[in-house]
Amino acid sequence: MKEFLPYKDQLDLLVQRGMDVGDREYAADFLRRVNYYRLSGYWYPFRQLVNRTRTDDFYPGTRLDDVFALYEFDGRLKAATFSVLAPIELALRALLGHELGRIDPCAHLDPSLLGPTARKGGAYAKWLRGYESELARSREDFVEHHRHRYGGRLPAWAAVEILDWGSLTYLYGFAPRTVQDAVANTCGLSAPQLTSWMKALNLVRNTCAHHGRLFNRVHTIIPKLPPADRHADLNAAASEWNRTFGQLTLIQFLLDRLELGRMRLLPAVVKTFPSVTAVPLAHLGASQDWETASRLWAG
Template sequence: MSTDVKEFKSYEALADVLADRGMDIGHREDAVARLRDISYYRLSGYWYPFRRQTRNGRSDAFYKGTTLADVMKLYQFDAILRTATFDALGPVELRLRTSLGHELGSVDECVHLRPGLLGPRARARNGADYTRWLQTYENERSRSREDFVAHHDRKYGGRLPVWVAVEILDWGSLMYLFGFSPRDVQDTVAAEFALSAPQLESWLRCLNFVRNVCAHHGRLFNRVHPLQPRLPVRGLIPAIDEARGVMNRTYGQLCLLQHMLSRTGSGRSRVLASALRSFPTDVPTVPLSHTGTPADWQSSPLWKT
């Protein structure tokens, strides 16, 4: 038997662990059902703020009054927030696909296959980054079961024009293609979001991380984000200025997304605000500020849209 990993425990034993550490788990059979549905490990990220703070970090013991019901309220809010965020990312991604495919197509129908026509980054480091991107693209094209890909295989030998090729790229590959693009193409696409090219690229990197969290059902609401976006100079986008200090928190990242939705008129611009308003205010141990959201957030022009 391995001795360097945690001991296996049944769902019932795990429920007893929570109760022994001071959590009110309610009806034991209901608590066991929650752990069976979601898992102890996944829920542990939501009860972490309820663990007692000590000089050496967090204790295993919970603050007095901690309930599994409150933990579940945070979990359910996070599920709503992830769904709303993923929903809001979709229209932005589609707008980027359309704009980038159109602008690159004006350079050459198959510019994505001709690095000499792309920007300098496609040829940097002897084209190593572009070569990796191209291999990923070819893999995606060969695996695709889309009818339009089959049509181009039959009629054009599989060569997709760039405005078609962007449709099979995931967010990360699309972001790299934007980086490989000529600067005038980047500028035109970025202007649609009222951003410079370097700003848009950095925002896409940040939102790619957010998208991955949502896609893998990760904890989003109180996450500290590792990537920082490039922001316009103060005064250009006042609503973004208000969130400068919390760009490493989820609220700051959502402000980026909300700006892009509002600027392009894509999608439903109220979906994120509705999700934030659903925060369970009757859980005093973990206030909405854990997301980085200020008390007066709803007065910002960005969220009044």
């Protein structure tokens, strides 16, 4: 097990490995507020690459101030991303609840009214247990109203309001294809495409909510994309869809197609990417012409 290192010794170790830590008092104060190992994800690109392996030594000219700047940029990016994801989540809830309600007010509680996925294996039963647990814990006024007046059975358009993004994605997957298509069409996508986007953005949302690193991240879900001739603005926006800029482009697209506004926030934050020679904006997955390549990022 590694030995405990006081802040002074942590700074000494960084200096030993070739980093300019600048004002030591300021640097130590920053380490008191932000854990050394959290910051290590931001100085990772500054570590020398030898035979495709990162060493502990930093490239010449590496400054702790640049690491701090990247960390603070990432904080701004996560806050903005979490903020603009909220109206997308609410819109998807409303659309799905409305379309399920067309079939039956309580279609979400009857797998015979849902799609074939709800009748295969135990996934739906697991989802239903989670839903009932959330319902029992909820103290929302509309839930209390339904408890007193209707025995606690929420109609689909109300039930979606107690679901988190992950549970909402599962319910979308359980829905009949007609419902999936209606929701996806509003987004300018096919049902399989929207399913993959919802899964990808759920992970992005969780990264933001749990203080993960969004900068320089390679995401595990590559979204399914429409045919190349379907959406010119989407095609021009990004090519590395498993990088953060690609995932943020999904958000910009949905904000546009769902007419939710707020499309200027993410471009404004991306423009604040710090000027660090060793770590260019390409680490985010963005091209040099990202501002002009697509209207989705025009700001």
